[in-house]
Amino acid sequence: MIDRPTESTLTLTLPDGSQRTVPAGTLPSDVVKSIGERLLQAAVAVEVNGAIQDLVTPLRASGTFRVLTDRDAPALDVLRHSAAHILATAVRRVRPDAKIGFGPAIDEGFYYDFEVAESFTPEDLSAFENEMRKVTAEKYPFVREEVSRAEAQQRFVDDPLKLERLSELGEDEIISTYTDGPFVDLCRGPHVPDTSRLKHFKLTHTAGAYWRGDSKRQMLQRIYGTAFFKKEDLDAYLTRIEEAKKRDHRVVGRQLDLFMMHPSSPGAVFWTERGTAVYNALNDFIRERQRDDFHEIKTPLLYNKDLWEISGHWGKYRENMFLVLDKETGEHDFSLKPMNCPSHYLLYQSKKHSYRELPLRYVTFDVLHRNELTGALSGLTRVRQFQQDDCHVFLREDQIKDEVHFLLRFILSYYETFGLTSNLKFATRPAVRVGTDDMWDRAESSLKAALEATGMKYELKEGDGAFYGPKIDFDVTDSIGRPWQLGTIQLDYSNPERFDLSYVGEDNASHRPVVIHRAVSGSLERFIAILIEHFAGAFPVWLAPEQVRILPITDDYRAYAEQVTKRLYDAGLRVHLDARAETLKYRVAEGARMKVPYMIVVGKREAEQGTVAVNVRGAGEKQKPNAVPLEEFLSRILEEHRTRALTLSAHARAAEA
RNA sequence: GCUGACGUAGCUCAAUUGGCAGAGCACCUGAUUUGUAAUCAGGCGGUUGCCAGUUCGAUUCUGGCCGUCAGCUCCA
Structure with a gap:
């Protein structure tokens, strides 16, 4: 306003x-x-x-x-918002029946929503783009007018969506319209001076979108586009989109033979032998990380509804749970667990706990099932069956600050192992919540103190917390700059009440603990999807499905190749001997395509000297492989594996080390 | 769940205005024994996602279903 x-x-x-x-x-x-x-x-x-x-x-x-x-970042949003108006101007010319909704700038461009009898087609899209070029050539100024409510109602008499928006504006708000040539829109601005300012743009796709984002209301047709001040920026953006498509985990997953999906189990993953190797390597890493300070437990997958009634899920999330028929009652009274929390509470309260045990950290890697809407499923990033690195900490309220600090450091160092950097978001009390203001004050200040102790920057998301407590979310940025919400630290004052959790204090009285929900990877499935895209399939040695491939030049050196293979295999490495009667060229090309970190070629020289000629991934087609003594290569790659190094260096000669 | 698009060999894609469905790669066989990014030849491989309808005839047109994708909604 x-x-x-x-x-x-x-x-x-x-x-x-x-x-x-x-x-x-x-x-x-x-x-x-x-x-x-x-x-x-x-x-x-x-x-x-x-x-x-x-x-x-x-x-x-x-x-x-x-x-x-155009050198100032905020100006880009102004341009894109104007681009949305220019799109609407074009659409109205080509399809005069189109009713207009909203048309804002968004992170990567802009969109505009239209209500039309017939959905837009790809041909429509290019027609609109052409028409937009005409509108920009016509150089219409964006004319701002501040009008009375009655005047505005008159102007948008044919646009019911605009009238609805108009009716929501407060009595003392300025009502403004912007006109570019034939098109007038109810809009508070700001806009660029005239339509000729828009030079480099592209309409990218269309999709349905509910009016006001409400799934009970009519669906509009949304057109997405993007715009930049400079042609180079638009080209760079389009190139980035192409690059992202190439490293799409669904594409790379097939190329590297990691996993598949099948209509017989929509939203669930079939991991191949190679994919399972990645999955297990990740799992081992998570387990190892949590061996010291956490207690790993396993709980049932199936529960009767009594538990979900206590937890509140039965009323709120039953639609998204996989229900199982109970033979005795004839009702669907059982459900596969969609999360571990309640089962952790049950185990916790099965015995008395001393304040001395706290903080007590339960962690579980069980399989979870959530019956997501069919339209929400997407590759590995949104599935119905997945594994979480799910942890619940039971602690005293005075331990919150230290515990959050501990968990923060734990999560951040975990991401570092993969070369992932993250942005922190601090979400505070929502409008609808449980607990007293006093409790929220304490919870938020504890979280905040822990956050600030890290010295890291964080974004404040007011009112975005869970209904039972404030939280810290971790947005991880991958190698091409895309953000993913992964980890979370959530304070929970509600479930300890619901499940009547307690511990015995120093005063020998019963006290209510606080619970912290913590996830690091989110789901392992999704985390692997992110890793595939982050590394573009070129995993570091410790994660690579196949760590070394051994290629004898001819059958004459097969025996030596087998000896090398056995030595590496016995040392615990994931190795593969490719002694097929194909040319060396062919086998090298295939190994490179599969992004195997090291390819060892052995022939006469190597067999005589007990060495291996090591090709390293990423060194290009003309690389001159180093001849390294087998034992030296072995100890180097084992070290690389053990330290979970992100770069490949086991091929280096001793003199270069 | 909603809007739209798509579904052809294991993969990537052609073709069919309704009339015998094709290529490359992969796979199999044979030859080649190769010092570093796809050796040659031959072969196998399809109820064109599934079920109906229209038609002399459907992979093609229509409807339903399943799945995938782009979004919307949702994500405890």
């Missing part, structure tokens, strides 16, 4: 510290023009007191004043 003017004369402070005094209601474009005519040509929008506005919205308050050009 924009403030009504309260001053008659405004004082603007420019970035260089100089000041300008202008009458209230002056347009920013006039101020910019007074600074310089050329600046006006380059100006996209202005930042007044930290808020972005366009050049044609009257100034209403004194404060800092900064001109934004």
